Amino acid sequence: MIEEKIEINKIPAETEYYDVMGGSHRWEVKVHDHGSVALVDSMPRLAPVGQTADFAICQAARVSYGAGTKKVSEDKGLIRYLYRHQHTSPFEMVEFKFHCVMPVFIARQWIRHRTANVNEYSARYSVMPDKFYHPSAEDVRKQSVSNRQGGEEQLEAKTAQEFLDYLDKVEENYKTYNNLLEKGLSRELGRIGLPVSIYTEWYWKIDLHNLFHFLRLRMDSHSQKEIRDYANTIFALIKPIVPVACEAFMDYAFESIKLTRLEIEAIRSGKPINTTNKRETEEWEQKKQLLGLDKTSQA
Numbered sequence: 001m002i003e004e005k006i007e008i009n010k011i012p013a014e015t016e017y018y019d020v021m022g023g024s025h026r027w028e029v030k031v032h033d034h035g036s037v038a039l040v041d042s043m044p045r046l047a048p049v050g051q052t053a054d055f056a057i058c059q060a061a062r063v064s065y066g067a068g069t070k071k072v073s074e075d076k077g078l079i080r081y082l083y084r085h086q087h088t089s090p091f092e093m094v095e096f097k098f099h100c101v102m103p104v105f106i107a108r109q110w111i112r113h114r115t116a117n118v119n120e121y122s123a124r125y126s127v128m129p130d131k132f133y134h135p136s137a138e139d140v141r142k143q144s145v146s147n148r149q150g151g152e153e154q155l156e157a158k159t160a161q162e163f164l165d166y167l168d169k170v171e172e173n174y175k176t177y178n179n180l181l182e183k184g185l186s187r188e189l190g191r192i193g194l195p196v197s198i199y200t201e202w203y204w205k206i207d208l209h210n211l212f213h214f215l216r217l218r219m220d221s222h223s224q225k226e227i228r229d230y231a232n233t234i235f236a237l238i239k240p241i242v243p244v245a246c247e248a249f250m251d252y253a254f255e256s257i258k259l260t261r262l263e264i265e266a267i268r269s270g271k272p273i274n275t276t277n278k279r280e281t282e283e284w285e286q287k288k289q290l291l292g293l294d295k296t297s298q299a
């Protein structure tokens with residue numbers, strides 16, 4: 001047997017380690033009416049006492065020096081440097097596994113993030129649960145005028161109620177789905193009449209580099225509110241485990257602004273941005289507001 005020739009040297013830890021999830025098997029947060037996100041595992045799961053799972057980022061980054069992990073303050077500087085300069089591979093050394101329950105229309109947006117590993121509930125194999133995303137009247141948004149993809153303020157009450165009645169009717173169809181399955185219809189066909197507001201679930205595993213990419217896009221105000229609620233929940237779940245990396249993400253990615261060459265020229269010259277493109281000009285106006293630039297000098 002080949003295994004008999006392999007000697008495994010189980011080296012004892014030099015320092016004491018602790019479980020970054022505090023011995024819990026699941027950190028769960030409810031989202032909307034029937035949804036949830038649960039953190040079910042983390043890599044690393046064990047961190048040296050006095051440090052956070054951020055240590056794994058530095059451990060990987062320092063492999064070329066063989067220096068191991070240094071003081072926490074130095075680690076913070078290193079992580080922030082790596083993030084600022086997009087040295088992304090050390091962030092891939094940290095991974096998280098989540099159990100997510102969400103409506104199908106959210107899952108469709110979520111699954112576009114191809115760098116995660118996914119295992120989803122099978123509606124061919126199992127009966128879909130009688131659970132639907134059904135917003136409250138205050139959450140019914142009207143079509144945005146400025147963003148063709150988005151909704152904005154609350155829709156007036158009468159039309160909002162009509163929409164909710166329409167959802168009630170659609171949800172009523174679940175009975176027909178169930179009856180047809182009982183009469184022998186295959187689940188793989190029965191499901192095709194169900195609305196995209198029905199809930200599905202999956203296990204979702206992703207490394208921190210790609211998770212930050214997901215969060216940057218899906219915590220952003222341009223994302224649909226419903227998926228934003230999930231993204232914000234995920235961020236809240238990982239923040240206590242990798243607080244230094246999360247702070248770097250906020251400082252250098254999520255709350256940062258990217259300036260184009262034309263925008264830099266406009267700042268330098270104090271003149272309007274050199275474009276006739278309406279959308280680009282509007283985007284520059286928004287950035288100027290964020291930067292606190294005087295409207296008259298940058299007209």
Ligand SMILES: Cc1cc2nc3c(=O)[nH]c(=O)nc-3n(C[C@H](O)[C@H](O)[C@H](O)COP(=O)(O)OP(=O)(O)OC[C@H]3O[C@@H](n4cnc5c(N)ncnc54)[C@H](O)[C@@H]3O)c2cc1C
Nearest residue numbers: 109112113114115116149210213214217218220222223224
């Ligand atoms: C506000 C918003 C609106 C959107 N609207 C639409 C829409 O109207 N229609 C629509 O179809 N989609 C839409 N999307 C989805 C969007 O186009 C992306 O598919 C989604 O955000 C995933 O981004 P990603 O490919 O960067 O992420 P991931 O799939 O996680 O990939 C991460 C990175 O890996 C690299 N990568 C991964 N796979 C490949 C590959 N096969 N080839 C090359 N590089 C790869 C890329 O650099 C990519 O940025 C929207 C997304 C957002 C946030």
